[in-house]
Amino acid sequence: MRILISNDDGISAPGIVALAKVAQELGDVYVVAPDRQRSASSHGMSLHHTLYVDTVDFPVSGVEAFSVTGTPVDCVKWGIYHYSQQSVSFDVMLSGINAGYNLATDVLYSGTVAAAGEASLQGIPAIALSLGGASQFDFDSAAKSFRNIANELLRISLPADTFLSVNFPAEMPAGNVWRATQLGARSFQDEFIPVTDDAGRIGYRYGGEALTEVEASDTDTACVRAGDISVSPLRYRFTNTEFLDSLKLKISSVLK
Template sequence: MRILVSNDDGISAQGILALVRALRDLGEVVVVAPDRQRSASSHGISIHRRLIPTEVDLGMDNVRAFSLSGTPVDCVKFGIHEFGRSESFDLMVSGINEGRNLATDVLYSGTVAAAGEAALQGVPAMAVSLDGPPFPFEDAASVVRNMVTRLRFRELDADTFLSVNIPAGAVDGPWVVSRIGAEGYRDRFIRHVDEEGQVYYRYAGDVVRNSEDEDADTRVIASGCVSITPLRYRFTNEAAMDTLKTWF
């Protein structure tokens, strides 16, 4: 098995190191991850900046690792292009993210976007996030390893990938198939002034909880279960298409 690994927390993050340690004996592991923290980068790519790869020694056998001066999606594109041409990857795993990616988080998450890019390129993929603190990455990585050996990724539609969220307090909880929840954020921007008198702002959104179905990912996690949500990039609102046609 050939596995491509990436994340959005950077190549030195505890989550990705625990993940690689858990997967390295399943086959050949290639890591291409951002050279720094790239959270909330969504599906952004670098068009006007140079991408610089640097080989990194993670001190693990059967693992090749590179940091890249780009976004998580840049890393996946580069990894598949450079290391998946002669022999394709069987799986791409993104994470383990330090923090959950539930409900509308999936729109902003670089962790989710990395897995989504792999799926767009025909590689089965999963994004993994740990809902903490605390962050027991090694325990969560064991769960991921179990999923990799048990889940039949090839039976999913080619453009479908999985978003997995693991509750820190119940990493061994039941696995539950869930849908995206309705939870969102109320935007807040906090004003600051630096030592030079420059005014700047920091984002500090407040969670807005909405009424949700029993199988919403937010409710599944709250119940102490591992949430597994199948995602795909298909944004067309079919019902709205029919309505729109009546306008003409």
């Protein structure tokens, strides 16, 4: 099995190292990740910037690794293209392990989720992995938990446009449970904190806190609050099909 790994925390992040270690037990691992922190880059691409790629001395023996001066999506696209020139194709793509949850509407902003989504768009089964926490993240435990169920997850036949988003609770007690979930409802109380640079110019740093609504027990947010591991099937399909027929009627009536 050939496994492509990327993330949005950067190639030096401990989460990607922990993931690569356990992925080696599953097959041949190839790492292509951003050269620095790229969180919340969503599905962005560097269309107007030259990408520079460097070989990296990755701290997992036997793993070929490249850093890219771009977004997670750039990394996945470049990785698939680069290896295709060597007649190497991938059986699965793993993204993470991210430092922080990617729950509910987080998936719209997450570079971790976008990397897996891009692989899925290119026909490669993909899984994004994220770990809850504030300042301390037990990546090794999350990676071990993933390894325990990886063979079963990878045997799941996903629809062509579908990939998985896994969220590990911040604290994972022994015997934790994996549950299939839908996206929950989580918004943020936005805050922009003023900061002054060395030149005296005032700027703003985004802050705020998550607001979780009361919701069903089968959501990703409720799942991790209960201390279980959430697995949500995602896909890029934005058309509101339930409203489409109604919109057609409204437009046709206007044009008469």
